[in-house]
Amino acid sequence: MTADPDSSHIDPQDARERLRADLESRADRWLGGEASSFPDDDSSIDGFVTWLLRSGRLAALGEDRMLASWPRVASVLGIDVPQALADAALAGIRRIESLDGVVLAESIAEAEDASCLELMEGRTTDLLGTTLAGRWLRSWSDAVSHVPLDEDGLAFLDERRRLWPLPDEMRLPVVETPLGEIDLIAGAAASMPARRLVPQFVHEEEAALFDDGRPTPGMIRRFATRRGAGATGSGRWLRADAELDPYWQVSLGLQAPGVGVRMVRIGPVRMELHPDSAGPGEDEEASMLWTASLSDLPLDVRTRVVCGDISIVTDEGDRFLL
Secondary structure (H helix, E strand, O other): OOOOOOOOOOOHHHHHHHHHHHHHHHHHHHHOOOHHHOOOOOOOHHHHHHHHHHHHHHHHOOOOHHHHOHHHHHHHHOOOHHHHHHHHHHHHHHHHOOOOHHHHHHHHHHHHHHHHHHHHHOOOOOOOOOOHHHHHHHHHHHOOOOOEEOHHHHHHHHHHHHHOOOOOOOOOHHHHOOEEHHHHHHHHOOOOOOEEOOOOOOOOOOHHHOEOOEOOHHHHHHHOOOEEEEEOOOOOEEEEEEEEOOOOEEEEEEEOOOOOEEEEEEOOEEOEEOOOOOOOOOOOOOOEEEEEEOOOOOHHHHHHHHOOOEEEEEOOOOEEEO
16 A cells, blocks of 8 residues: 655644645546556555545544545446455454564554544445445454554654544544553563463365355354353453354354453454343353354455454453454
């Protein structure tokens, strides 16, 4: 993806005007049929995704005209936007896992743009919320929640906060209060490492053996072995049982008396708490049900996600892997 306009020695208003001008110029040329006048990658899918993410940022700052025009631009360019955003999110999550320094901070900034896009698109065109794009945008921003940075990365995010004063609901916590490597070392003694409750899940099927794209009975049976129990740092117990149904619906039943659960995720996909589930009460028989549907993902992505760890994060900071 292309870089932001040069941000050195400019103020937030100037930065916003430059961003607006850049987005308008690209949109006007695309809509005017002049995509060929751009460098090779500007009218590509990556170029469009970069434009859309930054339009989300500009909308978060109160200017949503560019964001509202995305359906028309995408139609002219012939881009499948939900798929393009899902691919970009998956690539962004993978980059975050392997980068450091300023490049890592730039990826965090992209994830914050993704968060802006997810929130603001629902207030403008509201065409992406029910697609796989919305889920992947949330997963992208979730993936940077506890990323440590070196001094160069911290300096980049300092400048990001100065130039782009986003509303509190749009600002990612990792940008508002980034975690430096020294902070991570200092907090290590007080934090609990992730505890694996079961061996890592591996599926054995080749794609050609799937029945019309559905998981095989063998995969479903093996997935059901993802169950285990562990103690939190405060000595309370948590029990978890996972299931996969023939339609790629992942369910996780949790019994965790007195334990608040902050987040559950399978691979990069965030799971949602069922509205009828009990809260973190003291009843040992009560359980919470967390679910995620993978059915709208491409088959190869589904198989990668379903093999990912189920991560359970408690309000106390415990992290369990299933």
